[in-house]
Amino acid sequence: MPEFILYDVADGVATITLNRPDRRNAQNEALLDELNDAWERAAADDDARVILLNANGPHFSAGHDTSPDANKDSKTIARIGAGIKQSGTMELYSREARHFLGFSRRWRDIPKPSIAAVQGACIAGGLMLAWPCDLIVAADNARFSDPVVLMGIGGVEYHGHTWELGARKAKEILFMASSITAEEARELGMVNRVVPVDELQNTAREMALRIAGMPPHALAMAKRVVNQTLDIQGQYAAIQACFDIHQLGHASAYVQSGKFVLTDHQGIKKAAT
Ligand code: ZN
Numbered sequence: 421m422p423e424f425i426l427y428d429v430a431d432g433v434a435t436i437t438l439n440r441p442d443r444r445n446a447q448n449e450a451l452l453d454e455l456n457d458a459w460e461r462a463a464a465d466d467d468a469r470v471i472l473l474n475a476n477g478p479h480f481s482a483g484h485d486t487s488p489d490a491n492k493d494s495k496t497i498a499r500i501g502a503g504i505k506q507s508g509t510m511e512l513y514s515r516e517a518r519h520f521l522g523f524s525r526r527w528r529d530i531p532k533p534s535i536a537a538v539q540g541a542c543i544a545g546g547l548m549l550a551w552p553c554d555l556i557v558a559a560d561n562a563r564f565s566d567p568v569v570l571m572g573i574g575g576v577e578y579h580g581h582t583w584e585l586g587a588r589k590a591k592e593i594l595f596m597a598s599s600i601t602a603e604e605a606r607e608l609g610m611v612n613r614v615v616p617v618d619e620l621q622n623t624a625r626e627m628a629l630r631i632a633g634m635p636p637h638a639l640a641m642a643k644r645v646v647n648q649t650l651d652i653q654g655q656y657a658a659i660q661a662c663f664d665i666h667q668l669g670h671a672s673a674y675v676q677s678g679k680f681v682l683t684d685h686q687g688i689k690k691a692a693t
Contacts, residue, residue, distance in 0.1 A: 422454040422457070422458070423450065423451075423454065424438070424439055424440045424448075424450065424451035424454050424455075425437065425438065425439060425451065425454040425455050425457075425458050426439045426476075427458045427461060427462075429462075429465060429467050429468050431629060431632065432467065432468070432469040432470060432629070432632030432633075433468070433469070433470050433471075433472050433625065433628045433629060433632055434458075434461075434462035434465065434467075434468035434470070434471045434472065435472045435474065436455065436458045436459065436462065436471065436472070436473050436474075437473075437474050437475065437476055438451070438455070438473075438474070438475040438476065438480070438481060438549070439476050440476075440477075441475075441476045441477025441478070441479075442477075443482070443485065444477065444478075444479040444481065444482035444540075444541065445475050445476070445477065445479060445480065445481040445482065445546075446481065446482045446483065446484065446485035446486075446487075446490075447481060447483065447484050447485055447545050447546075447549075448484075448485040448490040448491055449490075449491045449515070449519055450491075450493065451485075452519045452523060453519075455523070455549070456523050456526070456527075459471065459523075459526070459527050459530060462530075462532065463530045463531075463532065468532065469532065469533075469631070469632040469636050469639075470532060470533050470534070470535065470628045470629075470631045470632045471530070471532055471533070471534040471535070471553075472534070472535050472537065472624055472625065472628045473534060473535070473536045473537070473549065473550075473553055474536070474537040474620075474621065474624065475537075475538070475539070477540075478539065478540045479539070479540035479541040479542075480536075480538040480539055480540055480541065480542045480546055480549075480550065480562070481541070481542060481543065481545065481546030481549055482541055482543050482546065483543040483544035483545035483546050483576075484544065484545040486681075508674075509667065509670065509671050509674065509680075512667070512670055512680055513667050516577050516663075516666075516667070517663070520545070520548060520576070520577035520578060520663075521577050521578055521659070521660070521663045523548075524548045524549075524551070524552045524577075524578040525552070525578075525656075525659070527552040527553070528551075528552035528647065529647065531640035531643060531644065532636070532639070532640065532643075533554050533555070533631050533639050533643060534552070534553040534554050534555070535553055535554065535555045535556070535557060535624050535627055535628055535631075536549065536550040536553035536555070536556045536557070537557050537558075537559075537620050537621060537623075537624035538550050538556060538557070538558045538559065538562045538564075538602075538611075538620075539558075539559035539561060539562055539617050539620055540559070540561060540562060540563070541562075541563055541565075542562060542563065542564045542565075543564075543565050543566070543567070544565070544566045544567065544568055544576045545576055545577075546564075547564060547566060547576060547578075547580060548576055548577065548578040548580075551578065551580035551584060552578075554643060555612045555627065556605075556610065556611045556612055557611070557612060557613045557614075557615065557620065557623055557624045557627065558602035558605060558606070558611045558613070558614050558615075558620075559602065559614070559615065559616070559617035559620040560602055560603070560614055560615065560616055560617060561602070561617050562601070562602040562605070562611075562614075563599040563600070563601060563602070564593075564599060564600050564602075564605055564610070565593060565597070565598065565599035565600070566581065566593060566594060567597035568681075569594055569595065569597055570597050570682075571673070571681040571682050571683070572669055572672060572673035572676070572677075572681060572682035573666060573669035573670065573673070573681065574594065574662075574665055574666065574669050575594055575662070575666065576666070577663055577666050578659060578663070579658065579659050579662035579663070579666075580659075581593070581594065582658075583650070583655055583658075584608070584609070584610040585600075585605075585608050585610060586608060589608055602614045613627075
């Protein structure tokens with residue numbers, strides 16, 4: 421049984437729920453593996469015509485779980501393959517290629533419509549759960565941010581920023597480690613609808629039910645034409661290239677501090693000296 425994810429199918433809608441509210445749905449590798457299993461289950465289930473991703477608790481996701489013991493029981497090395505077990509930066513590259521770039525790309529391309537319902541904080545890695553969904557409905561208390569420049573990195577592993585927000589806003593939130601509100605996200609085109617927080621679930625579900633009544637093959641093609649257009653514009657190649665730049669950030673932080681991210685604003689102190 422999954423520990424961190426709930427899964428349910430009813431009326432043509434597969435509902436996947438992040439269920440680690442005591443940790444603000446922070447993502448360890450086990451949660452991400454369970455989440456990917458849920459997406460794959462929905463992808464393979466003919467009764468699941470639409471996928472609805474939501475989160476229990478006041479916050480959608482605080483991002484990656486960076487606590488020291490977050491992945492102590494992780495099966496990732498076994499899943500990557502013991503035969504190619506690596507160390508240092510290449511191990512990090514392989515782990516992040518699987519859990520962050522790989523999963524987000526896979527979810528984005530599953531040929532069924534998906535909707536994310538987002539409330540509260542959606543920080544850094546939280547964006548990588550919402551952005552791959554086809555539609556995003558936000559509660560009016562939702563806030564979106566990616567403050568990882570403070571950690572010596574140029575943005576999370578899946579560079580949706582420029583595509584979702586436009587170049588200038590993407591730079592602003594990265595440079596200033598600032599957040600945008602649900603309404604700003606809607607104005608920028610990143611969010612489809614903003615509703616009062618107590619209406620979030622019903623609104624997302626009503627949209628899912630309406631879509632579930634549409635012809636599945638036509639929906640798959642409608643999704644494909646939009647995603648294919650983005651990829652012809654370069655989205656696929658850009659996100660892959662930006663993932664490698666992200667890894668350069670980890671390597672640079674490691675050279676500076678002996679850890680793959682800077683802590684306690686080491687980067688700011690170094691720049692000031
Ligand atoms: Zn990373």
